[in-house]
Amino acid sequence: MIELKHISKSYPNKKTTFHALDDVNLTIEAGEIVGILGYSGAGKSTLVRIINGLIEPTGGIVSIDGVALDMHKQKAIDRMRHTIGMIFQHFNLIHSMTVYENIKLPLDIAKYPGNKDERILELLSLVGLSDKKEMYPKSLSGGERQRVGIARALANHPKVLLCDEATSALDQKTATDILDLLKQIHEKTGVTIIFITHQIEVVKALCDRVVVMDQGRIVENTPIKHLFIHPTSLVAKSLLQTFKYETTESMVYELVYNHKNSDDTILSDCIKQYNIDVNIKYAKTLALKSETIGFLYVQFFGKQTSEAIAYLKAHNVEVNLYAQ
């Protein structure tokens, strides 16, 4: 478990002080996949680097499994880093080392107690690069380089995997493959994953929970489903813009179906029972990591509209007035 308490980080300039992080409080449970979402400059990268001590906070306490980090004990910090893997936007591999040597490096650094060769081969097969072990990074594609990055980060069986915009430099298809690989690794090893991104599609596909950041503060901390149904922060709303149904019409209602009731014929029953007409304007589904949410945008016609809405609500369909 990772706990951040009242974390702040400021960079004093000549005239003003820049607050990269401002009183950030966050708890991340073991085994979670948490997305940290925000525009660039929101403080996401600083936050994740404070977790593994790459950046020293100006104030506040970071504790991992109940032990507070002491930035003055370099040995302890190095040991802690063996249990936290990190992958990067630009992969940050060692160019002068082969794939095999790149994965061996963290094992050497942490003085891995087991059979290193066996472990490296195991990691190579996990990320699907067994046939490329003697190649240098420059002859690999972006996706393959990130796979090496992942293998390297997982080498010492870390408890936590920090991902800093790990898919942002990759094309859509490759990014999806990398996210699938991370999900698969999470299922196998139960490693806690903290994924920084500015892409909402990434958190949608991967995360259980999202932390939205803006100007060095956490503005939203919510299960992934809630973010898509009820975003509260301006940043989240703005990031969700691409998923939004745009309409100029009035009296449009948004019906939100959760996975559980998507098989029932609720709307059809409702129409029959209250003798109303429904004009369906737009419909979409959002596939999240563990469930699918359905959105239906409709106009109601008929005398018993309000009773019909109450019926829908009673059957666990969320009804929001979308356009007045």
Add this chain to the structure above:
Amino acid sequence: MLSSHDWNQFLKALYETLFLTFGTGAFVLVIGLILGFLIYILANDTIIKPSLYRTLAYRVLSTINDIARSIPFIILLIMMIPLTRALVGTMLGAKGALPALIVSASPFFARVVNNALKSVSENTLEALKSMGASKWTLIKIVFKEALSPLVSGFTLTLVTLVGFMSAAAVIGAGGLAFLAYENGKFGNNYTLMYLAIFTILLLVFIIQITGDYLSKKLNHQ
């Protein structure tokens, strides 16, 4: 064409040139690497935490290095005459050129080393730190990553050294350039002069081609 006396002179000069190039080269390699690494470490937050002392040490070392580097070699050679006499006993021959060549080429190579090390990305350093790498490991890997530009930088330094030696020839430092200078100036043996010049050119080409080949082979960027 060339008498056996000429050939003896040529072989002696060739030996002196090779001795000077690679003898000085070895000193310059060691001194330049140490200086270049020191300047790199003093300017980088990764190895030593920023402090006033560090900045001060960096400024002093870097300034001295740059001053030494910017003195024209021929001036330095003359400036160093008393020191050279005290150190090796003579101004003449290969031995006499050694100190000035080392003092002149080391800061040059130090700057080349520094630039090669700086070409290693901060991202690479960050990745290493995130793995919990020790400072020693960091330095080793920075060196490994910079090996290709280091080799091409050392090649450049060796070629520059050959040039410096020609300047040293004017004050009697020995070697092929001196042989060419003597025989050309007094116009007595143009064949020997051209042979000496051609051999210098050949030496430069061999150094350059070998250096380029090694550097390319080590380049994985």
